[in-house]
Amino acid sequence: STVSLAVIPGDGIGPEVTAEAVKVLQAVTAGGPVRFDLTEYRLGAEHWLATGETLPEETLEALKGHDAILFGAVGAAPGDKSMPSGLIERELLLKLRFSFDHFVNLRPSRLYPGVASPLANPGTIDFIVVREGTEGPYTGNGGVLRAGTPQEIATEVSLNTAHGVERVVRDAFRRANDRPRKKLTLVHKHNVLVNAGQLWKRTVEAVAAEFPEVTHDYLHVDAATIFMVTDPARFDVIVTDNLFGDIITDLAAAVTGGIGLAASGNLNMDGTFPSMFEPVHGSAPDIAGQQKADPSAAILSAALMLRHLGLEKEAARVEQAVEADVAARTGEPRTTAAIGNAITAAVS
Amino acid sequence: STVSLAVIPGDGIGPEVTAEAVKVLQAVTAGGPVRFDLTEYRLGAEHWLATGETLPEETLEALKGHDAILFGAVGAAPGDKSMPSGLIERELLLKLRFSFDHFVNLRPSRLYPGVASPLANPGTIDFIVVREGTEGPYTGNGGVLRAGTPQEIATEVSLNTAHGVERVVRDAFRRANDRPRKKLTLVHKHNVLVNAGQLWKRTVEAVAAEFPEVTHDYLHVDAATIFMVTDPARFDVIVTDNLFGDIITDLAAAVTGGIGLAASGNLNMDGTFPSMFEPVHGSAPDIAGQQKADPSAAILSAALMLRHLGLEKEAARVEQAVEADVAARTGEPRTTAAIGNAITAAVS
Ligand SMILES: CC(C)[C@H](C(=O)O)[C@@H](O)C(=O)O
Numbered sequence: 094s095t096v097s098l099a100v101i102p103g104d105g106i107g108p109e110v111t112a113e114a115v116k117v118l119q120a121v122t123a124g125g126p127v128r129f130d131l132t133e134y135r136l137g138a139e140h141w142l143a144t145g146e147t148l149p150e151e152t153l154e155a156l157k158g159h160d161a162i163l164f165g166a167v168g169a170a171p172g173d174k175s176m177p178s179g180l181i182e183r184e185l186l187l188k189l190r191f192s193f194d195h196f197v198n199l200r201p202s203r204l205y206p207g208v209a210s211p212l213a214n215p216g217t218i219d220f221i222v223v224r225e226g227t228e229g230p231y232t233g234n235g236g237v238l239r240a241g242t243p244q245e246i247a248t249e250v251s252l253n254t255a256h257g258v259e260r261v262v263r264d265a266f267r268r269a270n271d272r273p274r275k276k277l278t279l280v281h282k283h284n285v286l287v288n289a290g291q292l293w294k295r296t297v298e299a300v301a302a303e304f305p306e307v308t309h310d311y312l313h314v315d316a317a318t319i320f321m322v323t324d325p326a327r328f329d330v331i332v333t334d335n336l337f338g339d340i341i342t343d344l345a346a347a348v349t350g351g352i353g354l355a356a357s358g359n360l361n362m363d364g365t366f367p368s369m370f371e372p373v374h375g376s377a378p379d380i381a382g383q384q385k386a387d388p389s390a391a392i393l394s395a396a397l398m399l400r401h402l403g404l405e406k407e408a409a410r411v412e413q414a415v416e417a418d419v420a421a422r423t424g425e426p427r428t429t430a431a432i433g434n435a436i437t438a439a440v441s
Numbered sequence: 442s443t444v445s446l447a448v449i450p451g452d453g454i455g456p457e458v459t460a461e462a463v464k465v466l467q468a469v470t471a472g473g474p475v476r477f478d479l480t481e482y483r484l485g486a487e488h489w490l491a492t493g494e495t496l497p498e499e500t501l502e503a504l505k506g507h508d509a510i511l512f513g514a515v516g517a518a519p520g521d522k523s524m525p526s527g528l529i530e531r532e533l534l535l536k537l538r539f540s541f542d543h544f545v546n547l548r549p550s551r552l553y554p555g556v557a558s559p560l561a562n563p564g565t566i567d568f569i570v571v572r573e574g575t576e577g578p579y580t581g582n583g584g585v586l587r588a589g590t591p592q593e594i595a596t597e598v599s600l601n602t603a604h605g606v607e608r609v610v611r612d613a614f615r616r617a618n619d620r621p622r623k624k625l626t627l628v629h630k631h632n633v634l635v636n637a638g639q640l641w642k643r644t645v646e647a648v649a650a651e652f653p654e655v656t657h658d659y660l661h662v663d664a665a666t667i668f669m670v671t672d673p674a675r676f677d678v679i680v681t682d683n684l685f686g687d688i689i690t691d692l693a694a695a696v697t698g699g700i701g702l703a704a705s706g707n708l709n710m711d712g713t714f715p716s717m718f719e720p721v722h723g724s725a726p727d728i729a730g731q732q733k734a735d736p737s738a739a740i741l742s743a744a745l746m747l748r749h750l751g752l753e754k755e756a757a758r759v760e761q762a763v764e765a766d767v768a769a770r771t772g773e774p775r776t777t778a779a780i781g782n783a784i785t786a787a788v789s
């Protein structure tokens with residue numbers, strides 16, 4: 094069979110790391126029953142600067158026709174005054190997540206053997222964050238009254254629905270149920286954000302009844318950041334809202350050795366729309382085009398895609414190859430392509 | 442002269458640590474020109490359980506008449522079903538912060554010599570967070586529609602005003618200007634929370650013009666958590682909103698060796714209302730009444746109060762005594778009172 098894959102390399106280091114992910118993908122599936130048919134889409138800050146387009150309706154329509162999307166990174170060089178701040182993130186990246194109802198933003202965190210953590214005693218870190226991807230403070234709700242005056246009022250509205258919370262909580266319980274430790278932690282701030290917090294809490298209690306083997310606990314987001322540096326081994330599956338998930342997954346990436354290894358999947362678990370796979374890192378314009386970026390996060394994101402598409406064996410092979418490569422690193426710098434080639438060779 | 446001080450010991454370890462802070466306060470001011478006149482208020486979860494009162498209007502009125510408030514900690518034992526979750530935090534602690542217009546929530550973070558950080562290479566950590574205290578997602582705005590049904594919608598509204606942002610940003614610049622490094626970092630998420638984010642960004646740019654010697658930069662909150670574990674030495678003064686400030690100050694406390702040392706001041710910089718000083722830690726019901734709590738954070742909060750009241754010399758003496766005590770710790774457990782007595786002796 095054929096998987097129709099859209100590739101959006103994006104800006105900065107995006108094209109470099111995506112190229113390596115594609116190499117690995119093609120190598121690991123070569124000769125197998127599933128063939129990847131690639132279509133590249135030029136989108137991102139550079140494309141906007143050249144054309145004024147962020148994500149035209151026709152392109153969104155075309156992307157809808159694919160089975161999955163591999164995404165690099167987007168973002169102009171900082172200080173590029175011609176690019177309004179956050180525009181490409183909102184009009185391209187978030188627009189894709191929202192248009193394609195990517196309600197599960199899956200972000201695994203593992204401290205690989207051989208990787209140095211900034212923590213003195215990291216312990217065994219191996220958890221996943223199930224971040225809600227279509228609600229919360231990310232909905233673009235809110236507004237400004239009397240902008241630029243001493244009477245200015247600016248609001249941000251976090252929208253949370255039973256529909257949105259329940260589906261992501263159930264997904265997180267399912268994943269917890271499939272893991273050996275079977276433990277779920279809800280992260281929120283329900284003592285202050287009472288309305289949203291109670292909805293999340295009640296939903297976790299209700300869905301827990303369907304998963305008698307999964308134990309669950311609760312942490313306020315502030316306390317969760319403390320445990321992330323004092324005892325990250327305590328986490329197995331974390332479920333949380335869009336903004337708290339954004340914050341704690343960057344922190345989780347940091348304690349597991351940096352965003353060079355952090356993969357993510359923006360999943361539409363209904364299968365109504367294509368899911369999208371992207372490294373957690375950004376476009377890093379300062380090192381773009383220099384073959385300095387680590388493509389591991391992009392490659393691991395491709396592995397998440399393989400698993401999502403049911404290609405578990407191939408996913409595991411890619412992950413093992415990355416793990417072996419990482420373990421063998423000596424600190425001697427290698428180019429982006431050198432790392433990609435080594436991993437490609439290992440899965441071939 | 443006489444300082445009229447309200448003391449709210451609160452719940453759990455609150456009374457134990459507050460008692461030590463009071464001892465130190467009385468010792469360091471003994472024989473000096475300023476006398477502290479103390480009035481104790483019984484408020485908190487236990488008081489609510491006994492009386493049904495959180496913070497009666499008359500008590501709020503009475504508190505208004507004091508020059509400052511020393512606050513211990515509040516919160517019922519977790520799992521105490523008779524206490525609605527977050528009630529005492531909102532109806533007592535947050536009510537005091539909002540009623541007394543505590544717009545600067547000042548939270549210094551220092552890694553004291555001799556204290557073990559969970560970070561392998563912490564470097565020199567010495568920064569302050571100026572957290573906005575009266576706006577943002579903490580205003581209790583938002584609501585619930587169709588609660589408990591599959592159509593439930595829960596909202597949280599973050600309110601941000603030019604008035605509120607400007608005064609806290611100016612305060613942060615002033616503090617940065619008084620510090621040797623003179624560096625201010627705005628932490629927000631303006632690429633997603635555009636309305637509030639732009640107000641904060643514009644305000645920082647505008648106020649920066651009044652402080653030509655202060656350099657300033659910007660970090661998204663997710664990136665800020667990364668730097669907090671990879672390079673906390675980069676921070677000098679952080680200014681941020683109420684929720685982001687809540688999150689990063691707990692993380693900051695963790696990387697500087699734990700919330701046992703984290704002090705805070707809820708400041709009304711106009712002098713219209715009494716400012717309130719409290720350790721960042723909670724009531725820790727699990728160790729309450731056992732003389733196991735470290736009173737250092739409460740004592741350091743009293744030092745912040747001394748400084749706020751203009752008693753700089755006394756504040757510095759308390760801080761030096763805590764620093765010396767901490768540096769001399771051997772790991773041998775000491776009671777709350779033993780630590781308090783040692784610091785009291787050192788400032789006497
Ligand atoms: C670029 C930005 C909009 C995005 C987010 O906030 O979700 C990023 O930080 C992430 O975590 O994928």
Ligand SMILES: CC(C)[C@H](C(=O)O)[C@@H](O)C(=O)O
Pocket residue numbers: 284285315530531534535687721
């Ligand atoms: C107890 C809670 C309401 C409070 C807050 O969120 O501000 C606490 O976490 C703090 O940081 O002082």
